[in-house]
Amino acid sequence: MKKIINDPKQVVEESVAGFGSAHADIVRVELDPVHVVRADAPIAGKVGIVSGGGSGHEPLHAGYVGFGMLDAAVPGAVFTSPTPDPILAATKAVDGGAGVLHIVKNYTGDVLNFETAAELAGMDGITVRAVVTDDDVAVKDSLYTAGRRGVAGTVLVEKIAGAAAERGDSLDEVAAVAERVNANARSMGLALTACIVPHAGEPSFDIGEDEIEIGIGIHGEPGRERVGLEPADRLVDRLLEPVLEDLPFGDGDRVLLFVNGMGGTPQVELYIAYRRAAEVLAERGIEVSRSLVGNYITALEMQGMSITLLKLDDEMIELWDAPVQTAALRWGR
């Protein structure tokens, strides 16, 4: 294992400390328990938005704390949900009296820890609502699994809900728009390589030099199928097809096309993928109204990508375009 770390046990704390000093104009960092809070929180009368989850997906979630997006992020150990106490501390830190929205990716541990924190916050008189993201079409949604995983669509939910909170929407309104974004977003990813969790020291799964896992999650969970090496266009088709079919997306729809890198894939490749995805959408009469390309929700150093489509309406477009000032997303301000 080759990594730029000092001590596997200190990875999250040292990284979060560095993040705090690099972006002191935007956030403040608390280390006991670990959470990252918008510098000007709490903001009286504004709905607070808290997200969090295992570390290793940076810039998610701390990179999205700031004006127009999250009020706080709670990073757990690498690929491990945070416990309820830092979630509770973050919730209290951002409560401006209008209630707090938790944005939670659908993994059993995350959901249970956020629920427990919400219950504890309720005992302290803070109204909390939660929106659970589950945009990954690779997992069958049935009564017999824990449901679909929350992946790249989460970034879009955080941006759009954050803008709604920033303009003064109520907790119910912010939760409703977050749910609407999640309901209209679909994603699917692939991996060319595995990633190495620092404290594990070895790859999280085995994948051959000439193999690609289709339908991967953001922790290297198994996908739908394993295929041999193929050109970028064919790989994009493999991701896009199930995404398009699922909602479904069709002629006349306006979408946000989000091509996300898993951490180890360069932008030059992501844009090759974007080119093909845009081509396929055009053929189907789907209008790409907005786009996002880059490493926004990652799995450490994994090589791979995901494609997310969000079916847009006028309000979502307005909220997407609204000013945002975070470490990882910044425009209009």
Add this chain to the structure above:
Amino acid sequence: MGLDINWAVDWVRRSAEVVAEHRVELIRLDRDIGDGDHGENLDRGFEAVVPKLDDLAAGSTPGDVLKLVAMTLISTVGGAAGPLYGTAYLKAAASAGTDASLDGSAVARMLEAARDGIVSRGKAESGDKTMIDAWTPAVDAATEAAAAGADASAVLAAAAEAAASGAEATEPLVARKGRASYLGERSVGHRDPGAQSSALLLQAAADAASESTGA
């Protein structure tokens, strides 16, 4: 004879020992069908509880001990097991209340409250291949024993035995909750790590009771 604060403290110490002893086994079970951190996380949690036992105020009750365990597990374990076990101990503490001593039926009610807490937090049902598959047989056996007039120690012994059988019986099941559910049929043939750790903790409770009552 009822179970008092000494039993509760001894249960926690024995829990920490048994989890440390079975840490690798639990990690292995979890690696087969989950993410492999169950033994590590639970060991970290109970290791954190033990030193806090020294800070218990004089006159503390079994309920106080259970609450201490709950809060510590919630803040140290993480994953799914932290909130699930934390809720179980929190509900058990509420059921035990401020009583200095718990008789057979109080123990059965306490186990039932713990189980109901896990169900309400995790939304799992019997047969989903989760810790509920150890807890529900344990609660049924405890309730039956208490109704037949068994003392607290015998109630826990019945619960522990049923939990162990319940954990073993998860092996042929298809997981329907938690990370293992993504494996579907591939989860068959593996024992659920949460059911196994639940059986170990209930056995520790029974052992502490048989020691404390000299049964």
